[in-house]
Amino acid sequence: MTELITIGEPLVVFAAKQENLSLTDATEFHKGIGGAELNVAIGTRRLGHSVQYITQVGQEPLGMYITKTIDQMDIGTDYVFKDPNHSTGHQLKQLVSYGDPEVANYRKGSAASHLTPSSIKSIDLSGVKIAHLTGIFPAISETALETLQLLMKRLNDQHILITFDTNLRPALWKNTQIMRNTINKLASHSDIVLPGIHEGKVLVGTDDPEKIANFYLNQGQTKTVVVKVGSKGAYVKTSEDQGRFIPGFKVAKVIDTVGAGDGFALGLITALLENKSTEVAVLRGNAIGAMQVQTPGDNDGYPSSEELKNFYKKVGISEENGVNNVVR
Numbered sequence: 013m014t015e016l017i018t019i020g021e022p023l024v025v026f027a028a029k030q031e032n033l034s035l036t037d038a039t040e041f042h043k044g045i046g047g048a049e050l051n052v053a054i055g056t057r058r059l060g061h062s063v064q065y066i067t068q069v070g071q072e073p074l075g076m077y078i079t080k081t082i083d084q085m086d087i088g089t090d091y092v093f094k095d096p097n098h099s100t101g102h103q104l105k106q107l108v109s110y111g112d113p114e115v116a117n118y119r120k121g122s123a124a125s126h127l128t129p130s131s132i133k134s135i136d137l138s139g140v141k142i143a144h145l146t147g148i149f150p151a152i153s154e155t156a157l158e159t160l161q162l163l164m165k166r167l168n169d170q171h172i173l174i175t176f177d178t179n180l181r182p183a184l185w186k187n188t189q190i191m192r193n194t195i196n197k198l199a200s201h202s203d204i205v206l207p208g209i210h211e212g213k214v215l216v217g218t219d220d221p222e223k224i225a226n227f228y229l230n231q232g233q234t235k236t237v238v239v240k241v242g243s244k245g246a247y248v249k250t251s252e253d254q255g256r257f258i259p260g261f262k263v264a265k266v267i268d269t270v271g272a273g274d275g276f277a278l279g280l281i282t283a284l285l286e287n288k289s290t291e292v293a294v295l296r297g298n299a300i301g302a303m304q305v306q307t308p309g310d311n312d313g314y315p316s317s318e319e320l321k322n323f324y325k326k327v328g329i330s331e332e333n334g335v336n337n338v339v340r
């Protein structure tokens with residue numbers, strides 16, 4: 013039985029080791045794995061919950077590297093399909109001393125983009141508590157979108173809670189209007205929607221968190237919206253309560269912002285799996301987002317239960333009292 017299921021495109025990430033060099037000039041790289049949904053799977057497993065990851069990889073060294081690595085992490089690979097004809101997506105990522113790193117993606121026509129709806133029919137959803145979906149996978153190909161739509165229909169039919177991170181990747185879409193319409197439609201079939209504040213501006217046309225939340229709460233089945241506001245934390249509103257900000261955690265130095273949103277999502281998901289309140293789930297999302305920005309990889313800041321406890325201890329809060337303790 014699996015608590016969390018997710019579907020996405022894994023990327024082999026070659027992260028530059030030399031600070032502030034362009035990707036053209038960098039010569040030394042560290043090989044790791046990324047991909048938004050896989051990041052969530054990794055962090056969720058690290059906190060002790062069971063996960064199945066649905067994807068397709070090439071039958072070549074990068075595909076084998078992904079499969080071997082996630083298998084060693086004890087993430088379920090029952091639905092990691094193999095494609096002998098296409099290779100696995102990969103990415104070069106810059107190391108910067110400030111701001112977002114430059115990335116170069118090599119993912120067009122990847123094995124994952126050739127996943128088709130037929131792969132969804134075999135998936136056993138019994139016992140699954142939460143499914144995590146994002147706006148990246150449906151952007152990589154028409155068949156990926158159809159595959160996601162079929163999975164969503166099966167999840168909705170079985171009343172399995174869906175968390176949806178809008179995760180905009182404009183370069184993967186034909187144009188902004190198609191991106192906006194498709195993502196907002198997918199969001200309407202999700203229970204918890206997790207846009208970033210800048211994404212809200214593109215998707216809803218405002219950067220007022222309350223207005224962004226109201227937009228999603230007024231369409232489809234969405235009952236909770238959390239708008240992520242970078243270092244400031246997050247704004248949460250449900251269909252039953254007034255919205256509120258839950259402040260973020262101060263960090264000594266931001267090393268790499270990639271994977272913070274996924275860290276937030278997995279913090280929220282794991283807390284909900286442990287029957288914590290929505291507000292505690294947002295607090296844990298903030299904590300794991302803050303831990304992730306202090307590390308160079310896409311998912312190496314995600315904590316074990318022990319590391320999460322130590323993080324709270326260091327800032328002098330616990331999950332039980334932390335929501336109302338705004339001095340961080």
Ligand SMILES: Nc1ncnc2c1ncn2[C@@H]1O[C@H](COP(=O)(O)OP(=O)(O)OP(=O)(O)O)[C@@H](O)[C@H]1O
Nearest residue numbers: 208240241242243245260271272273276298301302
């Ligand atoms: N500089 C920071 N300091 C502390 N916490 C941070 C910082 N940046 C991000 N976080 C935490 O991580 C969460 C997610 O970050 P962000 O708001 O950038 O999400 P996002 O827009 O989804 O990001 P991503 O680019 O990873 O998709 C924030 O809500 C916050 O809790």
Ligand SMILES: O=C(O)C(=O)C[C@H](O)[C@H](O)CO
Nearest residue numbers: 046047048148270271274310
């Ligand atoms: O999946 C992608 O598009 C990536 O850029 C890989 C990163 O690990 C991911 O986006 C972080 O959210």
